[in-house]
Amino acid sequence: MPATRLATFDDWVDLFRVWQRDIGVAYPEIVNYQFEAKFGPTRSNEIEFGAYKGRPKWEKIIQLPDQRMRDALLNLIVYQGDTEFASVEQQRSLFENAPSEHDRQSLCRVVTEEMRHGWQMCHLLVNHFGYSGRVEAQKMLERRAFDQKRLLGAFNQEVKNWLDFFTYTDFVDRDGKYQLTMLSYSGFAPLAQSMIPMLKEESFHLGTGQDGVKRIVKAGVVPLPIVQKYINKWIPVSLDLFGVDHSSSAHWFYVWGLKGRFDEPTANQEADLARMNEHNRELYRQECVKLIEMINRNIPEGQPKLYVPDIKFSRHIGEYADQSYSVTGELLSEREHAEHLRGMLPQEEDVKLVNEIQASEPMWIASKGSIQ
Numbered sequence: 001m002p003a004t005r006l007a008t009f010d011d012w013v014d015l016f017r018v019w020q021r022d023i024g025v026a027y028p029e030i031v032n033y034q035f036e037a038k039f040g041p042t043r044s045n046e047i048e049f050g051a052y053k054g055r056p057k058w059e060k061i062i063q064l065p066d067q068r069m070r071d072a073l074l075n076l077i078v079y080q081g082d083t084e085f086a087s088v089e090q091q092r093s094l095f096e097n098a099p100s101e102h103d104r105q106s107l108c109r110v111v112t113e114e115m116r117h118g119w120q121m122c123h124l125l126v127n128h129f130g131y132s133g134r135v136e137a138q139k140m141l142e143r144r145a146f147d148q149k150r151l152l153g154a155f156n157q158e159v160k161n162w163l164d165f166f167t168y169t170d171f172v173d174r175d176g177k178y179q180l181t182m183l184s185y186s187g188f189a190p191l192a193q194s195m196i197p198m199l200k201e202e203s204f205h206l207g208t209g210q211d212g213v214k215r216i217v218k219a220g221v222v223p224l225p226i227v228q229k230y231i232n233k234w235i236p237v238s239l240d241l242f243g244v245d246h247s248s249s250a251h252w253f254y255v256w257g258l259k260g261r262f263d264e265p266t267a268n269q270e271a272d273l274a275r276m277n278e279h280n281r282e283l284y285r286q287e288c289v290k291l292i293e294m295i296n297r298n299i300p301e302g303q304p305k306l307y308v309p310d311i312k313f314s315r316h317i318g319e320y321a322d323q324s325y326s327v328t329g330e331l332l333s334e335r336e337h338a339e340h341l342r343g344m345l346p347q348e349e350d351v352k353l354v355n356e357i358q359a360s361e362p363m364w365i366a367s368k369g370s371i372q
């Protein structure tokens with residue numbers, strides 16, 4: 001992408017169109033979509049938590065009382081936007097082998113809405129953060145997931161087939177729901193107002209993933225141990241996305257009123273500022289347990305059930321980062337752990353088998369109407 005100095009949001013839109021073509025998703029349904037920034041009503045016009053609780057939400061960056069708060073807010077928006085564009089890049093090759101026209105249209109919608117979410121974040125950057133915001137909005141379109149340049153490791157991983165896609169949207173996009181919800185309580189009004197339409201759109205992505213995994217296990221063609229491997233791939237990644245344990249950043253995001261807890265409106269206890277990420281991560285893990293229970297209803301009696309891997313398994317951020325825990329939480333030797341990972345995470349032969357099944361077995365995935 002050529003170096004360009006942005007002066008207006010229209011300049012950024014020109015770069016956005018180039019990015020669409022560069023990554024290979026300039027399909028008619030996508031390029032003809034009317035991209036726009038959308039805003040919705042927030043629960044309150046007052047800041048709901050932190051040191052500024054009870055004060056009116058900030059409408060402009062200049063109103064934030066501390067430069068550190070402005071820098072932190074910029075950082076939150078940049079990281080959120082980067083994940084949205086990265087998701088599109090990860091999923092760009094799936095159009096070539098959609099299992100049905102319904103699935104292709106669902107993918108078009110997911111990809112288009114992820115683009116719009118990135119558009120929304122860049123709209124905030126360009127229109128509220130001056131020169132630094134314009135620079136970050138441009139850089140957002142210059143990084144590439146397939147070049148390992150996205151800001152978070154989870155969004156540099158490949159999504160190689162539709163089983164990969166469905167587990168990704170079920171679990172990684174569900175982490176997105178948590179992040180968007182926490183930002184919807186932000187004391188910066190334009191950010192909080194941005195989250196309401198984004199959350200409505202995100203719910204479709206989650207449903208696409210959950211229904212897709214159910215349809216795969218209902219059909220019974222893809223071996224369940226391989227389905228489990230993809231669950232083992234994406235749930236730990238999603239747990240990592242909540243950030244480090246005892247995070248000072250999460251502490252100050254809350255104190256400054258920029259990002260709340262997932263359950264902020266219903267939480268009965270004062271926030272534990274030393275364990276903000278851990279609190280939200282545990283809520284997410286509990287939801288994953290319920291999701292797997294619902295998927296298991298589509299597995300015939302007598303067959304092994306799917307499960308959520310232990311919170312310590314295959315982690316790369318936080319207390320359990322890069323430690324040799326098994327999928328059930330036992331500490332293994334380095335040699336045992338290396339062998340265990342080969343059995344518990346998708347390997348080249350698993351990817352090859354799934355791709356072959358999806359190319360040669362017309363009934364490898366059940367219809368949406370057949371699932372529980």
